[in-house]
Structures are given as C-alpha cells and as structure tokens.
Amino acid sequence: MNTITMRPPVAAAKGDRSFWLQSIAADAVTRPLQGGADCDVAIVGGGYAGLWTALRIKEQSPETRVTVLEADFCGSGASGRNGGQVHSWFAEIDMLRALVGEDDALMLCRATANAIEELNGLQASGAIDMDLRLDGWLWTASSTAQEGAWTSAAELCRALGEERFRPLRRDDILRRSGSAVSYAGIVEERAGTVQPAKLAIGLRDLALSKGIVVHERSPVLDIVPGSRPQLRTAGGTLLASKVVLAANAWLSAIPELHPYLYVVSSQVVATAPACDILERIGWTDGASICDAQHHVLYYQRTPDGTVIFGRGTGGIAYGDRIDARFNRGGDGGADNIREMRRVYPELKDVPVLHDWSGPIDCTAQHLPVFGHLKDHANIFYAMGFNGTGIAQTPVAGRIMASLVLGRDDAWSRCGLVGLDRRTRLPPEPLRYLGARVVRHAIRRKNDLEILNRKPGPVTRFLAGLAP
Template identity: 80%
Template sequence: MSSIKMRPPVAAPREDRSFWLQSIAADAATTPLKGSETCDIAIVGGGYAGLWTALRIKEHAPETRVTILEADFCGSGASGRNGGQVHTWFAEIDMLRELVGTEDALMLCRATADAIDELKTLQDSGTIDMDLRLDGWLWTASSAAQEGAWSKAYDLTRTLGEKRFRTLDRADMLKRTGSSASYLGIVEERAGTVQPAKLALGLRQLAISNGVIIHEQSPVLEIVPGAQPQLRTAQGTLSAKKIVLAANAWLSAIPELHPYLYVVSSQLIATAPAADILDEIGWVDGASICDAQHHVLYYQRTPSGRVIFGRGTGGIAYQDRIGSSFNRSGDKGLDNIRELHRVYPQLKEVEVQYDWSGPIDCTAQHLPVFDHLKEHRNIFYAVGFNGTGIAQTPVAGRIMASLVLGRDDKWSRCGLVGIGRRTKLPPEPLRYVGAKIVRGAIRRKNDVEILNQKPDRITRFLANLAP
C-alpha cells in the first residue's frame, strides 16, 4: 500500500510571527517525537481543530490514548495568526442551509453559539486566559455595493425564529467603531474578540492536563496507511489505530483533498498602542468588525489600545506550495496600511509595528468538510475552515470525535460530513492562472466600488468567477 507524502509547513522565524505570538513569547513547550511510539488516536496538527478534537475524544472516552504531532508549536499556524474574531455560523446560515438543509444548519449555528458560551466559561473559571470580550461582531458596509450583503442571513435567522442580529444605522456605526467609513450594518451581540495565541496555548495546556500527549517540532513527512497506520517524522514513528488530519491549509498536499481545496493568504498588521486616540474617537470596546467587500477587511481594538487590521489578499499558491511568503508578505503591510488609514485617518501618524500573513484553507462552499480518506477508513480529516474557526472548531471537534469513535449521533450524521457533495476546483495550472486573473479583477472591483463607482463589465464578469 503506497504511502502519502506530506508537505511540512515552513515555520515562521520569530520576527515573522504574528503580534499575538510575539507579545506572549509563544514557543514549543513539549519535546519532539523521537523513536517509536504507539497510541489509539494520532492527530496531525496542534491548532484549534486538532486540540479541540483531542479534548472532545477525552470527554467521551477518557481512557483513549491520544497523541498530537505538531510541526512547529501549538498555535503557530492559523490558530495564532488570525484576527481574533469570534462569531457564530449564523452569519453563514444561508450557505449552510443550501449545503446541509435547514435542520442541520440550525443545529450547527446553535452549536457555535454554545461554543462561545463554552469559551466564556473557560475564561471565567480561570482555565484559559484568552482576553475574551463579548462586545459584539459588526458586519458592515462602507460602499453602496456592500449594502445588504447580510440580508440573506439576517432574513433567514428571523424567519427561523432566531433573532441573532440587530440592524445598525450610521449613528450606531459611528458610536460603535469610531469611524465614518462604514455607515450601515448589523451586529451579533453575543460575539466579539479574543487573543488567539493565548487561546491556542491555553487549549494546549488543557489538553495536556487531560492526558493528551503532544509532540511539538515534529512535522509529519509521511503517512503509511494500513490496519495500524503510521506517521513518520524526521526522528520518529508514531503508530495508531486511527489518525486525524487537522493540519489546515497543508492538507491540500494530499492528492485526494487537493481537488476540493484552494489556499489563499490573509495579511494582518498591528499598530503601536494608541488608546488615547481610540478613546477620543469613541472606539472603546472589544467588538470585532468587518466589512462586506469580497476581500474582506476585519479589525479589532486590543485591550492595550493597538489596532489589529487584516485583509484577505486573495494571493494563491501554485499547486498549493505554501512557502515563506505566506508567513510574511513582501510589501510590509502597505496594502493594509492604506486601508487602515482610509477607515481610520486619525491613525496616520501611529506606527505600524507588526505585519504578518497566513494561509487559509478554502472550499468552494466556504464551509469545512469532515470525512475519512476514500481508501482508508481509519484516516480522518477536518479541513476547509475558510478563515473562520474560533467558535467553529469546538464544533468541529465534536464532529471529529464522533467520527473517530464510531458514534452514531447528530455530529457524525450532520451534513458537513462527506466530501462527495463538494465542488471540485479546476486542475493546475488552470487553477493558479485563473485565480490570479480573478484576484486582479476582485481587487479592481473593490477599489472602484469603495468610491461608489461601477466597475467595467469585464471586471465584473471575472470577479464573479470566484468560488
């Protein structure tokens, strides 16, 4: 039986790590895998998805021997690089219903609301200090073209009796954000922000305290399928009864998954503390904010008064080869700085002290998928979080735990399980070339629409080819 070659991530040097990771001096806390070890369930990936899966397995079957192999250190990937925005799947309920049906869509959305409550309990109990602030999540419009982007989700939630969102007018927006750039939108009140690296490292410690073995700095080079599959690293071999692949964008290297995944970059910056300016303009809380352009802007104010400002760049990797440019882009955050100064001109004199990037694993439906490899029923995967994971991965952990433990329940039966209904993407090089053309059109379309002008017909056509 042929083995599966993995493409280990390119670890970011310290200076290219996110502000979140650098601010708490995050690093490996466990030893690499050396020699031969065995376990019941092996998990590849020590980010949110892998850690939550391990914790959920331990909830249901405490005696299960679970080992996590992490290429760098827990939280060094997407879990420690994101914008720290916490909101439910109710924002995607229309897409969920289209894919999984009304009943499952409601169940999954409610589960993410429960996950936010779980995060709150973890913080309030002192279990994980994650700087969670449930001051709301704002979905906004800063141009006529963005108005009503939330209408499907807003209308559907109300139709289904879930009054999760409240509309905001221009005065509300100015009061909540301190910016006049966005003038219309909705808010999900039971949502907000976290310090994502603190959450990842807190989950690491929680997993260890529950008996999970974690080997960091242990990139998996090869998966050897079989009745007792093996994971091979540079220094050791881990044998398990079952394997869970939770390695985010790097799973695109697996031939069976590659047709359904595309990897794009997201870029973020962090300013120097500017609490006095933010207080003066009225931006005083921990709400998370995003706009409705295709390459969405997302931002928050940290407790210390920094502004974290991110944007999906749409940059794509050829054959999903994720190199060092996905750790930090070459433009030093200039595109984000331009947009930051448009949204907050008051911050033009404030130094931008950090810039970083990260890969995002996307599916055409913009929703994750859970399953086992077609020919290997003891190798499972969780992939395609599309940059939205803080309230979603606790739910993903429940789905994965049920699948791996062979439980017949609402999680193992939910409509996100099974890759067969997902859309395949074009092969290379058509995928890469097409994505570059579409990306350029989307950027032109965004730049024109933000001025309330109409893009040309060709630009509109090309931009609409995006998944």
C-alpha cells in the same frame, strides 16, 4: 498501500510571527517525538481543530490514548495568526442551509453560539486566559455595493425564530467603532474578540492536563496506511489505530483532498498602542468589525489600544505550494495600512509595528468538510475553515470525535461530512492562472466599489467566477 507524503512545513521566523504570538513569547514547551511510540488516535496538527478534536475525544472516551503531532508549536499556524474575531455561524446560515439543509444548518449555528458560551466559561473559570471580550461583532457597509450583504442571513435567522442580529445605523456604528466610514450594518451582540494565540496555548495546556500527549517540533513526513498506520517524523515513528489530519492548508498536499481545497493568504497588521486616539474617537470596547468587501476587512482594538487590521488578500501559489511568502508579505502590509487609514484617518501617524500573513484552507462553498480518506477508513480529515474558526472549531471537534469514535449521531451524520456535496476545483495550470485573473478582477472591483464607482462588465464577470 500507498504512502501518504506530507508537505514539509514552512515555520515562520520569530520576527515574522504574528503580533499575538510575539506579545506572549509563545513557543514549544513539549519535546519532539523521539523513537517509537504508539496510541489509539494520532492527530496531525496542534491548532484549534486538532486540539479541540483531542479534547472532545477525551471528554467522550477518557480511556482513549490521544497523541498530537505539531510541526512547529501549538498555535504557530492559523490559530495564532488570525484576526481574533469570534462570531457564530448564523452569519453563514444561508450558505449552510444551501449545503446541508435547514435542520443541520440550524443545529450547527446553535452549536457555534454554544461554543462562544463555552469559551466564556473557560475564561470565567480560569481554565484559559484568552482576553475574551463579548462586546459584539459588527458586519458593516462602507459603500453602496456592500449594502445589504447580510440581508439573506439575517432574514433567514428571523424566519427560523433566531433573533441573532440587530440592525445598525450610521450613528450606532460610529458610537461602537469610532469610524464614520461605515454607515449601515448589523450586529451580533453575543460575539466579540479574543487574543487567539493565548487561546491556542491555553488549549494546548488544557489538553496536556487531560492526559493528551503533545509532541511539538514534530512535522509528519509521511503516513503509511494500514490497520495501524505509521506516522513518521524526523525523530521517530508513531503507530496509531486511527489518524486525524487537522493541518489546515497543508492538507492541500494530499491528492484526494486537493481538488476540493485551495489555499489563499490573509494579511494582518498591528499598530503601536494608540489608546489616547482611540479614546478620543470613542473606540473603547472589544467588538470585532468586518466590512462586506469580497476581500473582507476585519479589525479590532486590543485592551492596550493596539489596532489589529486584517484583509483576505487572496494571495496564491502554483500547486498550492506554501512557502515563506505565506508567513510575511514583501510589501510591509501596504494594502492593509492604506485601508486602515481610510477607515481610521486619525491613525495616519501611528506606526505599524507588526505585519504578518498566513495560509488559509478554503473550499468552494466556504464551509469546512470532514470525513475519512476513500481507501483508508481509519484516516480522517478536517479542512476548509476559510479563516473562520474560533467558534467553529469547537463544533468541528464534536464532529471529528463522533467520526473517530464510530458514533452514529447528529454530528457524524451532519451534512458537513463527506466530499460528495463539494465542488471540485480545476487542475493546474488552469487553477493557478484562473485564480490570478480572478484575484486581479476582485481587487479592481473592490477598489472601485469603495469609491462608489461601478466596475466594467468584464471585471464584474471575472470577479464573479470566484468560488
């Protein structure tokens, strides 16, 4: 019975927290775990995945005693640091079909579309104020190499009778985004943006109102498996019948999971409010926008005119050991600022007031995976959200609830359950050295293709080795 040692958290200093978290002064509101306690289900991680899992379990089994242990405060991780983009899994339906088959792919995509409506209902009812704006999600191209990146997913949707996307021309994109840089793309109309930290804090408050126990500032040091696993923190011990690991990139510390998971950084910047400029160029709504680079750009404007501009930088660490560099890069967001000014030259004199980073848990298939540890049928995991989770984690919560509650249904049987279909990644040091070479090639390829220049064969080959 080997103890599972968790990796110590690296909480962001207040000045390094995301614009989202700082703008609402988010922090812990519940007490750390002290002394001994017990529950039916212990959930490690108070982000979207952990909180949605807790809520789904309570929906289906109200008598179940659920406790969430969060290392810092709910939403302090990826859930409060992301770009705030809300779109369905229909954009990945081709990848989903390749992994789980057509029926499951369609079920999962429809479930994320339903999750968007659920979020809308939570806001409309006053349950969670998350600044949800369903003004569309634009997937665009600003160079010839990016053209048609969406074709496979869009054509498959049409073939399956799902008219989820509509093509965009240059004038459509200019009218909706205020930028003349992108000239082709598609739009998912029932999608948009949220204030992600407000959503995370709202989910925490909703969980508390349902009788779910939440202990913040309670990082789990280790877990002793058994019929009643023990979760040890600095202040106490929690006994549970079942455990859910929903700790994002931190699950890379678990030897059984690490071969299928790799950690990269994503960097985001936020400007000072620039309503006058944005009104002048016609960028007025809450649409979320992406381009089709490998290290994708993603951006939105907030209701007060702040521009949020993010990029998956692919930053890595040896052994996926997460340190303070994953909270904030050392370059002040230089890459993002350069790209923002390329897409929006009108913003060249608008100061950037916030820059932050965050670790992302990725799998080779760029789709999450759920299941239980091989030798511990009562310790479950949810990982690999690849930076896309606002409409996906409500679905993940359904899958995890079915697994934890022992239900035999479409969720517990879906093709995202189990590691058997997943690609194992190489061990260290090959993983780290190879990732550095591939990352450099991707960055070079991106920079050349933005200028409509063709990278050389070596660069193309190395960039093509990325998962």
